[in-house]
Amino acid sequence: MKQQEQRPQTSLLKLFNDLLPLGGLLPKFFLIGFGFTLGIIASFCLMNNQIFNSHDTHFSSSPPLQVTQSALVQLSLLISPPAPVTSQAQPLAPSLQITSSVNENGIEEKDDHQLIGWKDYLKPLEAMHDLNEEELLWRASLVPQIEKFPYKRIPKVAFMFLTRGPLPLAPLWDKFFKGQDGFYSIYVHSNPSFNESEPQGSVFYGRRITSNKEVRWGEFSMIEAERLLLANALLDFSNERFVLLSESCIPLFNFSTIYSYLTNSTQTFVGAFDELGPVGRGRYNHHMSELIEIEQWRKGSQWFEMDRQLAIQIVSDNTFFPLFKKFCKRSCYADEHYLPTVVSMRFPKTNSNRSLTWVDWSKGGAHPARFIRTDVTKELLDRLRSGSNCQYNGNTTNICHLFARKFLPSTLDRLLRFAPEVMRFDK
Ligand SMILES: *[C@@H]1O[C@H](CO)[C@@H](O)[C@H](O)[C@H]1NC(C)=O
Ligand SMILES: *[C@@H]1O[C@H](CO)[C@@H](O)[C@H](O)[C@H]1NC(C)=O
Ligand SMILES: *[C@@H]1O[C@H](CO)[C@@H](O)[C@H](O)[C@H]1NC(C)=O
Ligand SMILES: *[C@@H]1O[C@H](CO)[C@@H](O)[C@H](O)[C@H]1NC(C)=O
Numbered sequence: 001m002k003q004q005e006q007r008p009q010t011s012l013l014k015l016f017n018d019l020l021p022l023g024g025l026l027p028k029f030f031l032i033g034f035g036f037t038l039g040i041i042a043s044f045c046l047m048n049n050q051i052f053n054s055h056d057t058h059f060s061s062s063p064p065l066q067v068t069q070s071a072l073v074q075l076s077l078l079i080s081p082p083a084p085v086t087s088q089a090q091p092l093a094p095s096l097q098i099t100s101s102v103n104e105n106g107i108e109e110k111d112d113h114q115l116i117g118w119k120d121y122l123k124p125l126e127a128m129h130d131l132n133e134e135e136l137l138w139r140a141s142l143v144p145q146i147e148k149f150p151y152k153r154i155p156k157v158a159f160m161f162l163t164r165g166p167l168p169l170a171p172l173w174d175k176f177f178k179g180q181d182g183f184y185s186i187y188v189h190s191n192p193s194f195n196e197s198e199p200q201g202s203v204f205y206g207r208r209i210t211s212n213k214e215v216r217w218g219e220f221s222m223i224e225a226e227r228l229l230l231a232n233a234l235l236d237f238s239n240e241r242f243v244l245l246s247e248s249c250i251p252l253f254n255f256s257t258i259y260s261y262l263t264n265s266t267q268t269f270v271g272a273f274d275e276l277g278p279v280g281r282g283r284y285n286h287h288m289s290e291l292i293e294i295e296q297w298r299k300g301s302q303w304f305e306m307d308r309q310l311a312i313q314i315v316s317d318n319t320f321f322p323l324f325k326k327f328c329k330r331s332c333y334a335d336e337h338y339l340p341t342v343v344s345m346r347f348p349k350t351n352s353n354r355s356l357t358w359v360d361w362s363k364g365g366a367h368p369a370r371f372i373r374t375d376v377t378k379e380l381l382d383r384l385r386s387g388s389n390c391q392y393n394g395n396t397t398n399i400c401h402l403f404a405r406k407f408l409p410s411t412l413d414r415l416l417r418f419a420p421e422v423m424r425f426d427k
């Protein structure tokens with residue numbers, strides 16, 4: 001054994017001894033090159049060790065290895081390269097000084113460690129951050145190339161609320177989400193002028209995203225805000241399904257039904273249809289014809305539901321987004337055409353072309369019917385829950401809508417009274 005180990009060494013030495021006396025240039029090059037290679041290999045091994053160990057030390061209780069500053073920097077560079085410094089975009093909001101954080105239950109958690117934990121890479125602790133729009137979209141568009149997750153990933157549903165100001169139906173949603181921690185995330189986009197916050201015990205507390213977008217009804221700013229919501233939700237690697245809601249939306253089923261419906265679905269739910277009249281193809285602008293033919297123009301509900309794959313495509317869209325921003329203005333209503341058209345053109349196979357949010361257009365006009373207190377009855381809720389038929393994963397079902405709008409604040413009392421029973425809220 002010992003002899004075998006030594007043999008290569010002695011023969012190498014012998015080789016050098018044989019070569020050196022010759023005094024030529026060639027052997028010296030060999031020697032220098034050999035030492036150089038050895039040095040590179042050695043430092044490389046050392047660096048690799050540090051990179052992989054630094055992750056383990058954070059969680060193991062065994063005596064921590066000495067993690068050098070440079071190894072940490074290497075680690076953070078590997079996982080999340082810094083955003084380009086040359087960016088011109090304006091910050092979305094003044095940067096926040098984060099010393100402690102609030103978890104999904106609204107409970108404050110103190111940072112008691114200096115290292116960037118593995119979990120910090122999977123999910124930002126705060127909904128607010130100091131990324132500007134360009135940085136945010138870039139970060140949200142990252143896709144892992146290794147398919148197997150190095151942790152037990154429970155797919156979450158991201159509930160994204162696009163609101164003007166307060167959420168009057170928050171108490172209903174609080175009941176809906178009760179006991180479902182770990183299966184959902186919440187993101188709220190409110191207008192920057194709104195300066196109140198939800199009470200600490202609410203699921204909405206601390207879930208407002210950073211934005212300087214003043215959203216106006218029917219204008220392109222709506223699409224921009226929707227894209228910000230998607231991008232923020234994508235930062236959490238566990239979010240798998242993404243649903244857009246408003247302050248006047250209610251859930252029609254309990255959490256477990258909605259969660260299963262969405263996470264098991266083979267399709268996305270972006271409403272899309274071809275309407276020939278003035279409020280459909282009539283809104284098409286011929287300046288778009290290089291990229292979109294009038295036959296490809298679609299209309300549909302703004303209230304979408306999509307999977308992670310589609311969400312990543314939408315935040316990365318550099319083609320149609322600027323086109324709509326330029327040519328779909330005012331009476332074009334981009335919020336009713338951008339997603340329906342783009343999804344129908346680029347991802348027609350995986351879209352169901354129907355929206356999951358029930359809304360009543362039967363009264364006509366530019367706005368759907370609004371429900372007031374006395375409208376809310378068990379019969380109404382039952383009708384919305386199962387009053388129609390549609391396709392789900394290739395089968396016919398009578399569960400076609402998981403959400404409904406528009407419910408005015410005055411409906412809250414009766415909703416709180418009927419909903420838990422009619423919708424069989426999870427206990
Ligand atoms: C919120 O804004 C209103 C007016 O826009 C102002 O009167 C009020 O003081 C503000 N509240 C806080 C907490 O900043
Ligand atoms: C749907 O997902 C749930 C998990 O929420 C699972 O228990 C159930 O078996 C799935 N159903 C189908 C038909 O795949
Ligand atoms: C949805 O619309 C697209 C494009 O118009 C079409 O190709 C697709 O078959 C439709 N899907 C369903 C489920 O109807
Ligand atoms: C859909 O129908 C097929 C047969 O037609 C059945 O095997 C399958 O279980 C059904 N799926 C659901 C979710 O009901």
Ligand SMILES: *[C@@H]1O[C@H](CO)[C@@H](O)[C@H](O)[C@H]1NC(C)=O
Nearest residue numbers: 253254256257424425426427
């Ligand atoms: C949730 O609602 C479904 C019907 O939509 C029902 O079958 C189920 O029992 C409810 N879950 C709980 C925990 O009550």
